[in-house]
Amino acid sequence: xxxxxxxIIQCSGTGDVKIGVSQDVGRRLKELQxxxxxxxxxxxxxxxxxxxxxxxxxxxxxxxxxxxxxPGEWFIEEALVHLPDWVYEQLDLENQDWWRGR
Numbered sequence: 001x002x003x004x005x006x007x008i009i010q011c012s013g014t015g016d017v018k019i020g021v022s023q024d025v026g027r028r029l030k031e032l033q034x035x036x037x038x039x040x041x042x043x044x045x046x047x048x049x050x051x052x053x054x055x056x057x058x059x060x061x062x063x064x065x066x067x068x069x070x071p072g073e074w075f076i077e078e079a080l081v082h083l084p085d086w087v088y089e090q091l092d093l094e095n096q097d098w099w100r101g102r
Contacts, residue, residue, distance in 0.1 A: 004050035008080075008091065012039040012099040015077035016067040019057060021050040041099070043080075043092045056083065 004021040009029060011017070022028035025045050033040050046052065057073065060066070065079040080088060 003048040006046040006049040006052050007042060008044040009040050010043050010077070010099055011036065011070065011074075012041070014038070014067070014069045015099050016070050016074045017043065017077060017079060018070075018074045019053060019060075020073050021053050039099075041092075044087070044090055046087070046090075059083075
C-alpha cells in the first residue's frame with residue numbers, strides 16, 4: 001500500500017473546501033466530481049501527509065467553520081486562513097475568486 005496524500009479541494013459556487021486523504025488524488029477528485037453538480041478544483045496536495053487530516057479537521061471544527069452546504073469533511077472558504085502558515089502559503093490561490101459565479 002502506497003502512502004496517502006492530504007488534499008484540499010474547493011467547490012465552485014460556494015467556495016467550500018474539502019480536506020481529505022487519498023492514495024490517488026486525481027481519482028478522488030473524479031469520484032467527488034461525479035457526485036457534485038459544481039466544478040471542483042484541487043488547491044493543494046501534500047505528499048505523504050495523511051497524518052495532518054485529523055488535526056486540521058479538529059482545528060477548523062474548533063473555530064466552527066464547517067460547511068452547511070456540504071456536511072462532513074467540508075469547510076467554508078474562510079477556513080483556509082486558519083490553516084498553518086506553511087500550508088496556506090502553498091495553496092493554489094492564483095485566481096483566488098476563481099469559483100465565484102461558476
